[in-house]
Amino acid sequence: MVRPQKLRxxxxxxxxxxxxxxxxxxxxxxxxxxxxDELEAIRLLDLEGLYQEEAAEKMGVSRPTIGRILARARKTIADALINGKAIKIEGGKIATNQMPPDFPRSRGRHRRGGRK
Incomplete structure (x- = not known):
């Protein structure tokens, strides 16, 4: 039985x-x-220049897993560049700390100016 994939x-x-x-x-x-997740691996390792151990820690995966993710990403990008294909960025089991632009920013229970 295969383990479920962790969120990256x-x-x-x-x-x-x-x-x-x-x-x-x-x-x-x-x-x-x-x-x-493959795009993030490319960003961390190739653009930011992190080592695989550091990138794996940031993505919440093991070092061997980041190596496999990176290999798949590079193969996909090379295929698109060499064979003139379009690259569509989507999918993957991911968790992000980025909020959507239309997300309401609430101050919670404590607002400035006291109670009304």
Whole structure:
């Protein structure tokens, strides 16, 4: 029996959900999916330059798991770049600390100015 996959912590979600070759309409392209956890691994290791141990700790996974996530991400990105495919960013078992922009910001029970 396979263990259920743990939620992977990510620092942020990207503003763009698609990347594609410039000259071809999206409707004519083959898509590859890059899950949010794979994008986060690329961000932490390749962009921020963290070691695998540090990135694994930030994402809440083991060091071997971050290695597998990174290998899948690099393979997906290489496939898209070499073969002219679109990259769609979606999915993955993730937990984020980022609130949606329309989320109401409440001050809880204690408001400024006393009770009304």
């Amino acid at each position: 912590k990510i620092g942020c979600t990207p503003e763009s959900r698609y990347f594609k070759p410039r000259a071809t309409p999206l409707s004519e392209l083959i898509e590859v999916v890059l899950p949010h």
